[in-house]
Amino acid sequence: MKAKEIIKKIFYALGSYQLALILIGFVLCLLFISIAIPQKGFFTLSEISLWEKENPGIGFIANLLDFYNIFQSYLFLSIVALLAVNILLCTIIKIIPLQNILKLKGSQRIRVYGFITVHISLLVLLTATFISSGYKMTGSLVLTENQSFIDEEKNYQYLAKGALRKKEHSGIMIRQKKIDSYYQEGKYHVRTDSYFEIIDKNNVATRAISKINDPYVFDDYAFTIIEVGYSPEIMIYDTVNQRQMANAFVALKTSNISNYRSYSDYLDLDFLKKRLNISVMPAHKEENGKIIKTGENIVNPIMFVEIEDNKGSRKKLGYIKLGEKIKIGSYDLYFMNLRRWNSFTIIDDPGYVLAAWALYIFVIGLMIRYFPDIKSWYKVENS
C-alpha cells in the first residue's frame, strides 16, 4: 500500500463518525467517573483521602489516572483533543471537494451548512476552553467595609492560574467602601450593592459598584460578588500585663438555612489555648430571657461568645452588646464594631468572549441543521 493511501485511510479514520461515537462514549464514561469519584474543586483534600481509605481499590486507580482532578487529567484532555481532531477532519471531509456542496440543492445544502456551522462552533468552543484553561486567572479575596487591599496575586486567599499565563496581576489597590444589602420582610435577601474604589498609581481610577449577578469589569478583570456577611471588630486585652493581644475585623461565615441567616466562626488564638466561637446578630430583641434576631440590618448588634477546649466541650460565656466586654480567664474581649464584608472573585478569562460566540453559533448551527427537517415534518404531515 502506498504511503499516500495509508495517510488517506488514517485521515478518514480520524474524521469518521464511528470514532466520533466512540469518543462521545468515552467522554460520557469520564463524566460519569467525575460524578462517582470526589473532585478536587468540590471536595477538600481530607474528604478525598477519607473516601480513598474507604475505597482503597478504586482509590488506587483514581490516584494513578488522576481521576480526582479528572477535567485536568491527561486522559480527559487527550480524549477532548482527539475529539477536536475528529470534528476538524469530519468538517473538512464534508467540505472538500467544495463542488459537492455546491451541487447540493435546497434543503440538502442547508443541512450541510448547518452541519458545518455546528462543527466549526464546536471547534471554536474547544479552542476557547483551551485558552481559558491555559490563560485564565481566578483569585478570591474578602473585603470588609473601609478596608484597603493591594490587589496582587500574592495577596489573594485563593489563586488559580492557567499554566500558560505569563501576565501578572498587580499594581492596583482596592478600597472597599460601603456594602448595602437589602432584605424584604427582614429575611429575604434581594440585592447587594458593593461600592469600592480602584486606585491605580496613587490615583482613584474608578469608583465602582459591583452587584450579585452584575460584576464590575476593570481592565479585563471582572469583580464578581460571591457572598456577603458580617465582620465584628474584636479586641482582646490582657488584664494582667495590660497589653492589647488582638484587634481585628473577623469575617464571619454566613450560613443560610430556610432563609434564616446566621453569622458565626471560630478563632484559634494561641495565647488563649482554647478555641473561641463567636456569632453575631445585627439586630435583636430580648424575649423571656431569650435573644432573638429581628433583622439583617445593623440596628442593635449583639455578639454571642463561647469557648471550646481541646476535647471539644463548649462553655457559653454569654452575649455582649456593641462596646461591651466579656471576660475570658485573664483576658477581656471587647466587641468594638460591626461592619459588612463581601467576597470577590476576580477573574480574567481571555477565552470567554470566544466561548460565548461559539455557544451562539452552535445554537444557530443546530437550528440551520434541523430547519429543513422540521419544515418538511410539518408539511408532510399536513398534506
Added chain:
Amino acid sequence: MKYTEVILFWFMVFSYVASFIFQLFGFIKKKENLKKYTSYSLYIAFLLHTAVGIFHWILSGHSPVTDTFELNLTGTWFTILIYLIFDKMGKIEKPVGLVVIPVTFLLLGYGYLHGINIKPIGPAYDSPWLAVHVIFAWIAFGCYAIGTGYAVFVVLKQKNPENERYKKMSNIEILDESSYRYIVIGFINHAIMIASGSLWAKKLWGNYWLWDPLETWSLISFLFYAFYLHARSFLNWKLRRASYLALLGIFIMIISYWGVGLFGPTPHPGP
C-alpha cells in the same frame, strides 16, 4: 390568598388524574367515547394550571421559576402546553398522554412536597437569563418526555404487534420517527438551555463552566442525546435500539433535573 392557590392546585391535580384515568380506561377498554372526557379534563387541568401559575406570579411578584415548587409548576405547564399544541395540530398519538400526564402530576406532587413559598426573587436569580435558561430547560424536557412516550409504544408495539390496542396506533416506523422528531426539538432546546446557563454563570459566578455536579449531569444528558442522534443517522439505530436509547435518555434527564443532590453538594439549584 395562598389558601386559594392551594385549592386551585389540588383541583388541577385531580383534573390531571381524571384525564389520565379516562385515557387509561379508554385505552384498555378500547372505548372511543372516553376520548372526549380525556380532552375536557385535560383542558380544565391546563386552565387551572395556568391560573395557579398566574396566581403564584402575582403573589410572589416574579415569574415562577426560582424554587422547587415553582420550577416544577412551570416545567409541567410547558410540557402540557407542548402536548396540547401538537395534539391540536393532530401531530401526536393520544396514548402518548399515558406517559406524559402521569409524569406531570408526579412532578407537581414532588414540587408540592417542597412547599409553596411566596417569597421575593433572590439576587442570584435577578437576571434576564433565568427565564431563558429555565423555559428552554423545560421545553427540552417536555419534548424529550413526549419523544420517550412514543419510544415506549415502539417497544410495546414491537413486542405485541397483534395486540388490538396498538393496532389502532400508527405503524411502528411512524411512531419511531415521531419519537426522533421530538428528541431533535428537545435537543435544540437543550442546547439553548446549556448556552444560556453558561452565559448566566459567567455573570453570577465569574466562570462560564464550573464542572459542578449539575452542569456535569446536564452535559452528560446532552452528550447522550448527541450520541442518540449520531447513532440514528450514521449507524442506522432505529426502532427498538433507538427507543431503548430514548428511555435511557429520559432516565438520565430525570437524574440531571431531580437527582443530582443525591450525589453530593452542588452550588447550582435545580428543580
